[in-house]
Amino acid sequence: MRPGPSLGGGTPLRGLDEDEILARILPTFPHSRDLIVPPGDDASVLRTGERTIATTDTVVLGRDWLDEWSSGADIGHKVIAQNLADIAAMGGRPTGVLLTLVADPDISMEWVQDHARGIAEACSAAGVAVLGGDLSSAPAGVVMVSVTALGVLEGEPVLRSGACPGHVVAVNGSLGLAAAGLMLLAANRAERHTTAVDRQRRPRPPLSAGPQAAAAGASAMLDVSDGLLRDGGRIARASRVVIDLDPEALEADIARVSEAVGQEAARECVLAGGEEHSLLATFPAGRMPPGWRVIGGVRALASGENPEIFVGGVPQQVTGWDHFRG
Amino acid sequence: MRPGPSLGGGTPLRGLDEDEILARILPTFPHSRDLIVPPGDDASVLRTGERTIATTDTVVLGRDWLDEWSSGADIGHKVIAQNLADIAAMGGRPTGVLLTLVADPDISMEWVQDHARGIAEACSAAGVAVLGGDLSSAPAGVVMVSVTALGVLEGEPVLRSGACPGHVVAVNGSLGLAAAGLMLLAANRAERHTTAVDRQRRPRPPLSAGPQAAAAGASAMLDVSDGLLRDGGRIARASRVVIDLDPEALEADIARVSEAVGQEAARECVLAGGEEHSLLATFPAGRMPPGWRVIGGVRALASGENPEIFVGGVPQQVTGWDHFRG
Numbered sequence: 001m002r003p004g005p006s007l008g009g010g011t012p013l014r015g016l017d018e019d020e021i022l023a024r025i026l027p028t029f030p031h032s033r034d035l036i037v038p039p040g041d042d043a044s045v046l047r048t049g050e051r052t053i054a055t056t057d058t059v060v061l062g063r064d065w066l067d068e069w070s071s072g073a074d075i076g077h078k079v080i081a082q083n084l085a086d087i088a089a090m091g092g093r094p095t096g097v098l099l100t101l102v103a104d105p106d107i108s109m110e111w112v113q114d115h116a117r118g119i120a121e122a123c124s125a126a127g128v129a130v131l132g133g134d135l136s137s138a139p140a141g142v143v144m145v146s147v148t149a150l151g152v153l154e155g156e157p158v159l160r161s162g163a164c165p166g167h168v169v170a171v172n173g174s175l176g177l178a179a180a181g182l183m184l185l186a187a188n189r190a191e192r193h194t195t196a197v198d199r200q201r202r203p204r205p206p207l208s209a210g211p212q213a214a215a216a217g218a219s220a221m222l223d224v225s226d227g228l229l230r231d232g233g234r235i236a237r238a239s240r241v242v243i244d245l246d247p248e249a250l251e252a253d254i255a256r257v258s259e260a261v262g263q264e265a266a267r268e269c270v271l272a273g274g275e276e277h278s279l280l281a282t283f284p285a286g287r288m289p290p291g292w293r294v295i296g297g298v299r300a301l302a303s304g305e306n307p308e309i310f311v312g313g314v315p316q317q318v319t320g321w322d323h324f325r326g
Numbered sequence: 327m328r329p330g331p332s333l334g335g336g337t338p339l340r341g342l343d344e345d346e347i348l349a350r351i352l353p354t355f356p357h358s359r360d361l362i363v364p365p366g367d368d369a370s371v372l373r374t375g376e377r378t379i380a381t382t383d384t385v386v387l388g389r390d391w392l393d394e395w396s397s398g399a400d401i402g403h404k405v406i407a408q409n410l411a412d413i414a415a416m417g418g419r420p421t422g423v424l425l426t427l428v429a430d431p432d433i434s435m436e437w438v439q440d441h442a443r444g445i446a447e448a449c450s451a452a453g454v455a456v457l458g459g460d461l462s463s464a465p466a467g468v469v470m471v472s473v474t475a476l477g478v479l480e481g482e483p484v485l486r487s488g489a490c491p492g493h494v495v496a497v498n499g500s501l502g503l504a505a506a507g508l509m510l511l512a513a514n515r516a517e518r519h520t521t522a523v524d525r526q527r528r529p530r531p532p533l534s535a536g537p538q539a540a541a542a543g544a545s546a547m548l549d550v551s552d553g554l555l556r557d558g559g560r561i562a563r564a565s566r567v568v569i570d571l572d573p574e575a576l577e578a579d580i581a582r583v584s585e586a587v588g589q590e591a592a593r594e595c596v597l598a599g600g601e602e603h604s605l606l607a608t609f610p611a612g613r614m615p616p617g618w619r620v621i622g623g624v625r626a627l628a629s630g631e632n633p634e635i636f637v638g639g640v641p642q643q644v645t646g647w648d649h650f651r652g
Contacts, residue, residue: 043381
């Protein structure tokens with residue numbers, strides 16, 4: 001049985017004090033041998049390397065998730081995955097996270113515990129320690145989870161700006177499944193393709209592929225959080241090149257997603273679907289490591305041309321979600 | 327003229343897209359020579375030492391601040407100060423922060439810019455870089471700022487648990503002023519003592535005193551965020567000792583705060599007032615560095631006695647704010 005929604009049902013946090021709440025969730029969080037001072041003091045202390053990667057990402061009830069579609073544990077998995085994917089996309093290995101929960105005091109303790117379980121599972125699977133956190137009350141109806149992730153970098157960081165003409169464009173992980181899962185949830189047809197729905201609820205970034213790509217010589221990398229076209233366009237603009245995707249190379253992805261949402265929607269999911277958190281990178285010829293597949297190439301800007309993303313030689317109009325314009 | 331409140335008045339964020347908003351605030355944020363990859367990619371990269379200190383703290387409109395009492399810049403100063411104080415209280419030097427703003431799209435761009443200015447000022451003053459952030463929309467009426475701070479640790483971390491019988495209890499920085507300022511704001515008498523009101527709006531943790539105390543041999547340390555008695559009690563419990571404060575040593579603090587709120591309230595502000603973010607530490611005899619003043623001593627637990635905070639030999643009842651119980 002899936003746990004109830006965050007608001008309504010169960011034991012409200014209102015009846016508990018902070019120490020009681022923390023006592024129920026802190027013991028579930030993973031430590032690591034690099035955690036010198038665990039949470040509980042003014043701050044925690046983590047053994048680090050010469051360079052530390054840092055990123056932060058937040059999810060808000062009603063904007064980033066609906067209780068009808070995602071359990072507390074799902075949200076825990078998802079917010080950790082999207083933060084760790086950003087560390088991997090720099091070529092780093094995630095080592096720790098800090099967590100913030102700001103919530104209506106009527107949120108249920110059961111939801112919070114389920115959420116903490118999802119966070120703990122996702123962190124444990126990635127070998128990541130929980131370094132600390134903060135718990136704060138919010139106005140009625142508000143539940144918000146903010147995560148900061150830290151990581152170590154062995155080699156050089158892989159930026160978005162290093163793609164060069166002649167490099168291949170490659171992806172590691174699935175495309176379009178999370179978006180297809182969202183469509184199925186919205187259509188109340190989650191049973192049609194459980195893999196797609198599960199990918200929407202619990203993205204699976206190929207974390208170890210990030211440092212491997214960096215070591216192999218990836219020239220640019222990011223994780224596909226806002227869609228292949230939008231994110232590929234970011235590499236094109238940062239690198240001042242044209243990225244041209246090969247439609248044939250995407251056929252297998254579209255076929256897979258078609259099983260969930262049909263052929264036409266599948267193309268849209270693969271090209272524009274966000275929240276997949278697979279890795280997209282460019283490599284000099286012959287440097288692509290195993291586990292990646294080529295989906296296009298990088299070419300130089302023609303005279304007067306703007307950096308842009310193409311599919312099969314055709315420039316693409318890219319639109320996407322904006323937090324404030326909606 | 328103070329900027330208008332966050333909600334109502336000015337240009338709403340709703341009319342702008344994320345890139346426009348970021349373009350107006352990111353250039354105001356300080357970098358540092360240790361910032362290898364600045365914000366703008368998937369994550370940033372900071373040069374670190376062998377050990378990294380990490381902490382996170384969040385403020386919420388209506389719970390942690392009121393627009394009538396604090397400008398956007400004030401909130402920027404305050405949320406940075408309270409995070410950096412936690413780094414200093416471990417004996418570390420703060421190096422970077424990550425910022426999250428989750429806000430009603432009707433929040434004004436003017437408030438956001440003023441807030442960013444306060445953050446930039448507080449970070450610049452401390453030599454701290456802005457490593458990244460996240461911007462997200464929230465339900466109507468919600469404005470929330472979450473900060474994660476990172477720092478480096480040269481020596482050993484100073485925990486709450488190291489106080490030993492015979493050590494002195496000392497403070498660096500003021501006591502009770504921030505609480506007195508809050509009382510004046512609530513009574514609509516801010517003009518009576520601008521120093522107290524300013525300390526409430528913009529706490530001034532003695533950041534460099536943290537690493538200095540660590541180097542001098544401080545045995546326990548924290549920052550006074552929830553009041554001298556409550557925070558002192560935390561050292562007592564973590565160290566399993568009795569901390570006995572000397573009422574005479576606190577007379578000068580009480581006299582100073584009396585100018586703002588009168589004698590009786592001043593005693594309460596000095597003993598129980600939070601948000602001051604001065605440092606409270608214990609030192610072995612003869613090890614206290616300049617800038618600190620002794621306000622009490624540490625003694626062993628008598629048989630059957632609980633770790634506790636005393637004032638002049640009398641155990642103190644400590645109550646305080648709880649986020650969920652209120």
